Amino acid sequence: MISNDNEKDLQQPQIVSIDDDYSIIRQFIDGDKSSFQILVKRHKEKVRNIIYITMNSSALVDDIAQDVFITVYKNLKYFRFESQFTTWLYRITVNRCKDYLRKMNVRRIFSPIEDGTEISEYSTPVEDNDISRIVMDAISKLPVKLRMPLILKDIEGFSYQEISESLNCEMGTVKSRIFRGREKLKEILQPLEKELMN
């Protein structure tokens, strides 16, 4: 069971007003390219974190994040101010992650299977305290369609509405997938239930 103190320690999503993002984007469109740096500074950590947890690796985080922001830079002049900038940003982030995961899966098919800790279940009790790593590993075993809403909800604290827009799917689907993701995660972590959930 997670203590209240620990909860307080966790970094909360930075609250940024829509107007702030909009005004910066307008500056950028008006030719002030340096304003883009402000947007990056404001949103980069959340983007990096989504990537980090989705990919379950820090190795590719900056590459993918850079890819995301370059895409934003190239397309920002077409931004229509009809939705939040973050919704658009996270949709790009999610899609980039999916792209990378797809590529990795393809590579895995064509590469020899190593003696595999990677595919082994958590059959033995985890002795280290790195609960974070265990949870991340467990999340990484979820199918992508369950993994993404779960990360956005339980780790990043998005509302269902935000998740629906970021993943471009219905609210009912989001609700269902979050529940199923939790159920699946619980199932994966069943062997470590005592250590993790008490």
Place this chain on the structure above:
Amino acid sequence: MKKDLRNMELLSAYLDDELPQSEKIEVEKLLASSLDLQKQLEDLKKVKQLGNRVKRIPESPFFETRLMATIEGQKNESSKIKKWIPAASLAVVTIIIMVVLKFNPGLIDRMWEDQKVAIEGFYKENLQPVLVAANLSNEDIFNFAFNNELPLDNTRQQYLLLGYDDSGKEFFEIRNSDQKIKRQSYTEFITAMNLDAEQKEIVDSIIGSYSKALEGQVLVNEKNTIAINQNLWNFRKAIFADLLVASEKLNKAKFDRIVPAGITDDEKVVVVNTLEKLKNVSGDQYIFVTPDSIFADSYQFDSEDFEKEMRIIEEQVRINEEKVKEFTLNITYDSNFKKFAEENSSHSFKIVVDSNICRVDLPEHHILEVPIPEIAAIDPLIEQATNNIHFYAYKIPKIEKSESGIKIEYYNDDSVYSYVVDYNMLNMDSLSEANSGLDLYNLEKLKTVKPFDDSMLIQYQFDRDYYHKYYSDDEFKKEMEELQKELQQMSEELKNHKIRVKTQVTKSPKK
């Protein structure tokens, strides 16, 4: 089961505080009545809280710096690529063209030929014989034979001039004339040959026989195309030769002055054969002068069809009682257009245009394509006759009175012989006696000889009243012989130093 699943989803959403008020109340009612659901909610809460246990990735303070550097790098790369886009495009196009030409080597030629055929077809449409409209008279046809000129309209504002340059190559000119050309070469010829009315009729019929054949030789259309049959040069020679042969028959004495050597029987056979062929071979090779190009190509002008059409038109005109208005052809050409070929090029047409002349020089040996080899055989005959007509005309001396004396000048071949007789030393009595009709003190009445620039016959314009009052042609000849004797006498006297005569001989360009 389905209901349980729905309840579990609701429970999960309840945990996230994402349910509408009604469902929230519903879930709370269920929770209140079900320990199992309460347990489920508790489990879900534990799983959800696991998310809070996940550590965030450490911040990357240099991320945006690296990102901006990458973006700048890509921009530079992009601009570098953009810089090479024109060259790369050109290279690609070149390669494509090379590949296409490699496998279709005749492609450009075919395209060129197609284009050429299309252009030629465009300009060849609806060509009509302009000389019909020009309503050629015998005088016009005679002028054509002797002076190389053909009027192109019945107002005589534009005419076609055929010629040969110094190297003997053919050229033609389309000239605008501000004034009507009033040549009387035919009349002069009849007079010079001393032909009576009956003989003139014979010559008329000879000239008239070419009138119809000439009709299809020059064609025009509304696209400002003028097509000139390459046979036209030969036609001119034919008319000329025909008239020579006729002249010999009609007045041998006069003819001998034009062609002293006469025409041999063999030459006559050649002339007759050539004339027969020329009359029967219309020739389908035309030179097309268009507003943007000149080309030689075959073209079939059907004179019978044209005559039929003309008859229909004439009938319509008659029925509608419309008056046929005076026809004026206005061939225009671009005066900005200078030349498109090297002067020395022997394979191209050379065109020179100024404000009122359009001259086209034909490529070397172009006319030889007309299949009448005998024409070359009568060339020397025609040349000799041409020169002698010119020579004959120039033998009439020019007499000028000046303060110091009388200047007598006559041409022989390419030289001008000039005699100046000093008044002080002149035996006036003998001259007056020899030339009783000549008023030596009013010599200004005699107009100077003014040869026409483009004429083979030199037209001399004495004061006509004076001339006709005192001289017939034979009398004039007699007078000239008398004058010659006088001059010989003066020459003798000169030798004896009785009078002083300055003589000079100057070379002048051959007219």
